[in-house]
Amino acid sequence: MILDRFKLDGKNALVTGAGRGIGRALAFALAEAGANVAVADILEENAIQTAKDIAEATGHKTIAIKCDIANADEVKAMVKKVVDSFGKLDIAVNNAGISIPIKGILDVSPEEWKKQMDINLNGTWNCLKAEAEVMIPNGYGKIINTGSICGHVIWPDPQLPYSVSKAAVIHMTRAAGAELIKHGIRVNCISPGVTKVADLFPEVVDVFFKTAPIDRFGSPADHQGAVVFLASEVSDFMVGQEIVLDGGYTIM
Template sequence: MAGIIEKFRLDGKKALVTGAGRGIGRGFATALAEAGADVAVADILEEDAMRTAGEIADATGRRVFGIHADIAQPGDVRRMVAETVSAFGRLDIAVNNAGISLPIKSALDVTDGEWKRQFDVNLNGTWNCVREEARAMIPNRYGKIINTGSICGHIIWPTPQLPYSVSKAAVLHLTRAAAAEFIRYGIRVNSISPGVTKVDALFPEVIDTFFKTAPIDRYGLPEDHQGALIFLAGPLSDFMVGQDLVLDGGYTIM
């Protein structure tokens, strides 16, 4: 019988991570490969996807390849999932991490186009992925889908980010609704909500706001979310359905 540490291993599993060219998604893809999975690294930034895939493959010896895809385009998402299944033979783990945040500004100044793009990527894009991934997993009667939420989906962030917050709250409810519907096929849908995590794209004002009330004395790093991802991707979380894991240095308890 496998011991508890061995049960975290993902040897032979086939995974897909969106928004994996950089930032938190790159950390997720790296962790999956280190745990033994083969990984498709998808990103709207083609160069980042290809470079990151090559670097993870070199570091881990796993099969890792890049896919250029915009999750807001249903056709791209169908191709992304089809390429993954074609390369690996099946899809076991899907991490829907790609997301964008509008510049911080009053909701009254957000244009119709900005609002639409925010939801086209964070909500509609995540749904495009969940739907296609579920379709690919149903024949296996098992699968793990992990969405990236945000603490902004739970609380209202002090600096104005209304469209982002609403889109992430919707991702958390999409996670629950999809979990309830797809568990009959053995597919577990859960999410991870990062708190402030240092990536190149992070707005400096967000870090200042974080330190005003955060109980911890540092911001998060992509590595801080890897352990939760490996737990949700493997069998130890099989009884977890439609839940969200918050990793935020305690920001939301204050």
């Protein structure tokens, strides 16, 4: 039956940046679909709280892991902790990401450029590599990266570093999807449009509503169905692709 094929019973998942925002909603969705979930975040308290809330709400196993995805050693230790705790890793959602403040090219410092790339691009790479290493021997895995509509279209206010980092994540998804499918590992990506979270830049509000055909922002819950689809066997024929959830912004 089709709804049964969305179920994640017996699967073990990892979500980075799951202490709050979209990542927290994705971690909840995977657990509600049946998976045990490792909640990773650079903010340990938030990771612990999310893991506790998910365990209470779903009855599934959860663990909280403090990890800075920009640090390759911490990422390897994070993946090891998941395997040690759950036995194996089936689903990995590389959601953690940041945006440096919106500003023009001449105002972006070398430190800001490096920080943007260290987290969004190198951090996603660190996770992809460590996850693939433990999934390949199993001949199975689902890796779901988080892109952004800014990886496709140029936002009217200048945010070149963020846009470039997300375009790279989307292309990394394609290249990794092509390379890892022979090991039974599907790599795909979710690209949110403007989604209401705690730190949403006020500058994006007017810009979004000027163009988007929808009359509201996204909410973290709007991305939950896509992650369950990509994590489940239903999407097994999908390789290196992207689901864009943006209220139609990028079709205009």
